[in-house]
Structure formats: structure tokens, C-alpha cells
């Protein structure tokens with residue numbers, strides 16, 4: 087069981103069923119803005135393994151022009167979830183920085199590398215996808 091929360095602690099969630107099957111870095115410009123960081127790291131699980139334990143009323147979502155939805159805590163502003171209901175309707179994607187314990191997964195690659203921040207150089211050997 088992996089648990090996670092936002093900065094203020096109002097939003098609490100849990101991931102069951104062992105280590106999340108996906109963990110990747112995304113370098114797209116939307117993730118960069120949403121996280122205020124060089125890139126975003128997400129863990130991905132099927133929705134059945136994700137449980138929101140507290141803070142439903144604090145969740146606010148922003149729909150980006152490219153069809154993704156970004157959900158954050160309206161109290162503290164923490165970047166929490168990414169979704170694309172059209173392409174990945176059964177998939178929950180969670181910002182790894184909000185996890186409170188080691189999920190057991192490790193990043194497997196970098197996505198959207200073609201739009202990465204010019205001031206950040208990838209210096210690991212993980213797969214890179216344009």
C-alpha cells in the first residue's frame with residue numbers, strides 16, 4: 087500500500103496492489119507549468135487500485151487545450167493528478183512527488199523529451215521518447 091497527500095494534507099489517497107506498474111518522467115511544457123519544475127514524474131495505475139481517502143471537496147481540475155486534465159488541491163496548490171479520459175479512461179496518473187512512502191517502482195523513461203526545458207540536461211540512461 088502506497089499512500090500520498092497534498093502539501094496541506096487535506097487530500098489523502100492510497101494506491102493498492104503492489105508497486106505501480108508505470109513510473110515515468112514527462113518533459114512536456116504543460117507538465118512543466120503545472121509542476122513549476124523541469125519535468126513531472128508520475129506513477130500510473132489502473133483506477134481500481136486508486137482510492138481517494140480524503141479531500142474530494144478540495145480537488146479542482148483544469149482542462150488543458152490538448153485534452154488532458156490536471157487536478158490540484160485548491161487549498162495548497164499541490165499538483166496531484168493527470169488524466170486523459172479519452173485516451174486512458176481506466177488509468178489513474180499520480181504526481182510521484184505527492185507520495186508519502188516508497189512506491190517500490192522506479193522511473194523507466196522520459197517522455198516528450200523534444201519539448202524539454204533547454205536548461206535541463208537529462209543525465210541518466212533511461213529510455214527517451216520524443
Ligand SMILES: [Zn+2]
Nearest residue numbers: 092094159162
Ligand atoms: Zn492541499
Ligand SMILES: [Zn+2]
Nearest residue numbers: 112113114117
Ligand atoms: Zn507532460
